[in-house]
Amino acid sequence: MRIALFTTCLVDAVFPQAAQATVLLLERLGHEVDVPAGQACCGQMHVNSGYQKQALPIVRNHVRTFAPVLDGEWDAVVGPSGSCVGATRHQQAMVARRTGDAQLAVLADAVAARTYELSELLVDVLGLSDVGAWFPHAVTYHPTCHSLRMLRVGDRPTRLLRAVADLELRDLPEADSCCGFGGTFALKNSETSGAMVADKVQNIASTGAPYVTAGDWSCLMNISGALDRQGTGVRALHLAEILASTHDDPWHPVTGRPDVAGARVRGGAR
Amino acid sequence: MSTYLGMPSVHPMPAHTPDEPLRWGPSFPAAAHDTLRDPQLRANLRKATHTIRDKRLAVTAELPDWEDLRDAGAGIKAGAMAALPELLEQLEASVQARGGHVHWARDAAEANRIVTGIVQETGAREVVKVKSMVTQEIGLNEHLAAAGIEATETDLAELIVQLAGDMPSHILVPAIHRNRDQIREIFDARMGDAPDGLTSDPPALAAAARAHLRARFLRAQVAVSGANFAIAQTGTVGVVESEGNGRMCLTLPCTLVTVMGIEKVLPRFEDLEVFLQLLPRSSTGERMNPYTSTWTGVTPGDGPQEFHLVLLDNGRTRALADEIGRTALHCIRCSACLNVCPVYERTGGHAYGSVYPGPIGAILTPQLLGIGVTGGLDPHDPAASLPFASSLCGACYDACPVKIDIPTALVHLRDRAQHPLGRRPRPSGWAVGLGLVALSMRSGRAFRWAGRTVPVLSRVLPRRVRRLPFPGSLWTASRDLPPLPRQTFRDWWSAR
Numbered sequence: 001m002r003i004a005l006f007t008t009c010l011v012d013a014v015f016p017q018a019a020q021a022t023v024l025l026l027e028r029l030g031h032e033v034d035v036p037a038g039q040a041c042c043g044q045m046h047v048n049s050g051y052q053k054q055a056l057p058i059v060r061n062h063v064r065t066f067a068p069v070l071d072g073e074w075d076a077v078v079g080p081s082g083s084c085v086g087a088t089r090h091q092q093a094m095v096a097r098r099t100g101d102a103q104l105a106v107l108a109d110a111v112a113a114r115t116y117e118l119s120e121l122l123v124d125v126l127g128l129s130d131v132g133a134w135f136p137h138a139v140t141y142h143p144t145c146h147s148l149r150m151l152r153v154g155d156r157p158t159r160l161l162r163a164v165a166d167l168e169l170r171d172l173p174e175a176d177s178c179c180g181f182g183g184t185f186a187l188k189n190s191e192t193s194g195a196m197v198a199d200k201v202q203n204i205a206s207t208g209a210p211y212v213t214a215g216d217w218s219c220l221m222n223i224s225g226a227l228d229r230q231g232t233g234v235r236a237l238h239l240a241e242i243l244a245s246t247h248d249d250p251w252h253p254v255t256g257r258p259d260v261a262g263a264r265v266r267g268g269a270r
Numbered sequence: 271m272s273t274y275l276g277m278p279s280v281h282p283m284p285a286h287t288p289d290e291p292l293r294w295g296p297s298f299p300a301a302a303h304d305t306l307r308d309p310q311l312r313a314n315l316r317k318a319t320h321t322i323r324d325k326r327l328a329v330t331a332e333l334p335d336w337e338d339l340r341d342a343g344a345g346i347k348a349g350a351m352a353a354l355p356e357l358l359e360q361l362e363a364s365v366q367a368r369g370g371h372v373h374w375a376r377d378a379a380e381a382n383r384i385v386t387g388i389v390q391e392t393g394a395r396e397v398v399k400v401k402s403m404v405t406q407e408i409g410l411n412e413h414l415a416a417a418g419i420e421a422t423e424t425d426l427a428e429l430i431v432q433l434a435g436d437m438p439s440h441i442l443v444p445a446i447h448r449n450r451d452q453i454r455e456i457f458d459a460r461m462g463d464a465p466d467g468l469t470s471d472p473p474a475l476a477a478a479a480r481a482h483l484r485a486r487f488l489r490a491q492v493a494v495s496g497a498n499f500a501i502a503q504t505g506t507v508g509v510v511e512s513e514g515n516g517r518m519c520l521t522l523p524c525t526l527v528t529v530m531g532i533e534k535v536l537p538r539f540e541d542l543e544v545f546l547q548l549l550p551r552s553s554t555g556e557r558m559n560p561y562t563s564t565w566t567g568v569t570p571g572d573g574p575q576e577f578h579l580v581l582l583d584n585g586r587t588r589a590l591a592d593e594i595g596r597t598a599l600h601c602i603r604c605s606a607c608l609n610v611c612p613v614y615e616r617t618g619g620h621a622y623g624s625v626y627p628g629p630i631g632a633i634l635t636p637q638l639l640g641i642g643v644t645g646g647l648d649p650h651d652p653a654a655s656l657p658f659a660s661s662l663c664g665a666c667y668d669a670c671p672v673k674i675d676i677p678t679a680l681v682h683l684r685d686r687a688q689h690p691l692g693r694r695p696r697p698s699g700w701a702v703g704l705g706l707v708a709l710s711m712r713s714g715r716a717f718r719w720a721g722r723t724v725p726v727l728s729r730v731l732p733r734r735v736r737r738l739p740f741p742g743s744l745w746t747a748s749r750d751l752p753p754l755p756r757q758t759f760r761d762w763w764s765a766r
Contacts, residue, residue: 007759013721013751023763029536035763040717046704048662050684054708061712093683149664182661184700188745189659192302194748195616196661225544225749229736264621 002032004069006079009041017256021244022118025038031133034074038065042164043064044087047095049184056099059092060068063107069114076125077115078262080240082147082216090150117147119156119215120241134137134247138168138209144216157215157239164242170207181222189202197226205232215239280459281436283447284620289411294634297655302617311447311618318446319609325555338540343672347600350536351590355500358581364505368567370577378408385527386412386417388578394491398517400509401425402496403603404531404582406438406625415423421485424515426479433460439619441605441625442553447618483515493519497530499545503538510549520563526574532581533599535603535652545602548671553604585624585638594682598634598640599673607666609674613659624650629666631677632656637685642686648689657683721758728754
């Protein structure tokens with residue numbers, strides 16, 4: 001398949017390892033990945049902060065960038081973020097309609113219908129649960145609210161995780177409770193958000209797993225920031241980073257992606 | 271040996287009785303700053319909300335048609351709101367045909383005047399009350415007190431709140447912020463006929479309240495209630511409750527005054543089939559509530575011989591005019607959204623500064639006050655912070671028995687809060703900051719350059735950033751900054 005990567009702004013600028021891992025994973029599975037250069041952001045931050053008018057040009061740019069999926073340029077669009085994919089499905093058309101651009105609304109819905117969160121793409125579109133990954137650690141999984149309740153990804157991510165060789169998946173107590181991120185909520189209601197993430201961190205630490213994963217770096221940014229602050233030693237990483245890791249090209253703790261370059265060096269030395 | 275510390279005094283929560291029950295206290299973040307620091311409150315709330323959450327899940331999961339019921343409830347409510355003027359006139363005619371009186375109240379002041387007038391007409395100096403959100407909303411008790419009429423709340427939790435001088439902090443369990451020891455202190459200090467040596471054993475507390483209330487039930491000439499529903503077709507009004515106090519109020523006194531928000535009207539009697547399943551399972555987590563009382567006008571020789579129905583608007587038609595916001599009017603006050611809300615669970619209800627707390631309060635209160643409407647709520651009013659008091663996690667939407675899409679309504683009202691009609695958009699650091707960010711997100715080219723500031727920062731900042739100046743301090747108050755990458759994804763991709 002030819003798949004367009006909807007990187008998302010946060011991953012592009014701050015957590016490139018999630019997008020790199022997505023690319024390497026999909027290529028390993030035999031697919032061609034394209035990264036449309038015109039993309040920037042889905043508009044979610046502006047919409048959720050009460051600035052829909054400001055979000056309109058952002059939404060327009062996103063929809064135009066990925067509209068070629070409707071003409072067969074790509075077979076699907078994939079985003080490594082539950083909330084950003086959720087925004088394409090549940091917000092973009094609303095923003096367009098509210099500002100009177102009915103045509104954009106129709107287009108936005110059509111593009112969103114071809115846009116998948118990573119676990120949806122792997123399980124529903126590619127029909128996989130075992131992607132041949134190897135990650136020899138205990139991991140706990142935080143479902144993230146938008147993946148859980150907006151996209152309803154259900155057990156897709158945990159099916160993928162359970163199929164990872166040598167991975168021990170530990171149940172997270174109160175898994176479906178919000179971590180307290182909520183975009184600008186984390187700043188506007190900083191103290192309430194802090195109280196929420198403190199409980200999330202406590203639940204993660206109670207599993208004893210050295211790793212916590214999720215399908216969304218925005219929530220993980222909040223969780224890992226609090227994990228680090230409290231000195232738990234628990235490391236957060238994206239689902240894609242685990243799924244991209246294999247025996248031959250294992251996940252690298254510094255780059256956060258399979259150590260392809262390192263493997264090549266090792267191969268050359270042999 | 272123990273040391274006698276003296277009679278513990280009761281401190282009302284909040285400290286002063288607010289003038290406006292719908293709008294009191296500081297903004298949500300400022301109020302939460304205080305309530306988050308109360309470990310007792312946090313512990314009470316956590317225990318109570320988790321218990322009721324689990325009960326609700328158990329009794330909703332057992333119904334194979336639960337999702338169909340939710341759809342039916344949502345459909346009936348949407349239909350009722352679409353035909354509200356006709357249904358209200360039909361209700362008025364039905365109630366009058368059965369010997370009841372109907373009054374229309376534009377706002378709280380008008381409703382209070384009407385109810386006070388009715389009570390004064392009977393010559394009574396005291397009334398017994400059935401738990402009702404709408405009479406809390408209009409501050410009826412305080413208004414009656416000013417006219418020399420003593421109102422007694424007869425729901426146990428409502429009685430606790432009244433005796434303590436508190437504001438309710440939960441729709442269903444208004445005294446959720448008080449634990450049994452505090453309740454014992456409140457009864458001891460404020461309930462004149464509390465027995466000596468009262469313990470904090472729940473049955474003992476309930477028995478004390480029961481004895482206290484029984485005398486009032488028997489002598490009251492007038493009762494005031496709210497309504498869970500009113501049927502336009504038949505004129506039947508109903509109250510759903512657990513303690514039987516409502517049944518006493520609705521049957522013993524000679525005069526009954528019911529105040530109801532106009533959104534409580536339902537078209538047909540058979541609609542009750544849906545709501546009498548949805549409400550108890552969603553609110554108390556029971557298959558059926560112990561007492562369901564319905565009455566239709568006046569029945570000679572049986573129950574109150576004078577019945578007044580006060581139909582209250584108080585901002586509801588204004589909310590009805592908002593295509594997205596109007597779904598808040600579908601609410602049946604079950605409080606399931608409060609019990610599942612991670613924000614409510616931590617801050618408690620008083621942080622919302624309104625009789626309607628929690629997720630539903632965050633969309634209902636600002637609308638009743640006219641958020642974003644010309645001449646409505648001032649954008650700098652503390653109540654304008656309510657739509658932002660949510661992480662948009664969506665647990666409320668999943669729990670709502672009538673499928674109110676609270677997250678979507680919150681997002682919509684945030685926009686209304688930032689862009690009130692007839693006023694200049696609210697100027698703020700947020701508007702400027704997000705405006706600048708928006709400029710960088712209009713094209714891939716612009717964002718490539720904007721994104722490159724992150725790798726630059728990664729070279730300037732230490733690897734571990736634990737403290738930033740304002741506004742970064744809002745983040746670093748409880749979290750580290752993530753380690754920043756040396757290269758954006760885009761540049762990695764191009765260089766590949």
